[in-house]
Amino acid sequence: MDFSKYVELFYGIAPPIEEWEMRSLHITFAIYKRRVIAGTFNVRKTNPINLRNRKINKEGVDKSHSSFTCSEWRCFREVKRKTNAPFSDITFLNMRMNRNKELCYASPCVGCRSLLAWAEPRAVYFTNNEGKFELYPI
Numbered sequence: 378m379d380f381s382k383y384v385e386l387f388y389g390i391a392p393p394i395e396e397w398e399m400r401s402l403h404i405t406f407a408i409y410k411r412r413v414i415a416g417t418f419n420v421r422k423t424n425p426i427n428l429r430n431r432k433i434n435k436e437g438v439d440k441s442h443s444s445f446t447c448s449e450w451r452c453f454r455e456v457k458r459k460t461n462a463p464f465s466d467i468t469f470l471n472m473r474m475n476r477n478k479e480l481c482y483a484s485p486c487v488g489c490r491s492l493l494a495w496a497e498p499r500a501v502y503f504t505n506n507e508g509k510f511e512l513y514p515i
């Protein structure tokens with residue numbers, strides 16, 4: 378898979394750092410039949426529906442009470458609301474940009490992992506600490 382055009386798209390649509398709602402900027406793209414059908418950033422808001430989905434950080438701490446919504450979760454919702462594309466044919470790309478505008482670690486959080494296990498998309502890729510894409514094992 379050629380990721381470069383999606384990286385370019387991410388840099389192209391990323392708002393200026395002063396407008397970021399969070400410490401870093403996460404994006405999730407949904408790709409269906411080689412087209413981007415949804416692209417969502419992480420936001421500093423909790424969606425009431427998402428409260429059912431617990432948020433647990435990398436250290437295993439429950440962060441359900443802090444107000445933010447993952448880009449993955451928002452992307453799933455966007456796909457469900459606006460398209461008929463089946464998850465089994467969708468590839469999700471997860472990227473994160475730090476404040477030096479470098480790609481960095483964007484593996485799905487524990488909450489999103491359970492969402493992925495339920496949705497069974499075609500594939501999920503995320504950027505690792507080196508800014509390279511890795512296939513997420515569903």
Ligand SMILES: [Zn+2]
Nearest residue numbers: 447486488489
């Ligand atoms: Zn998440």
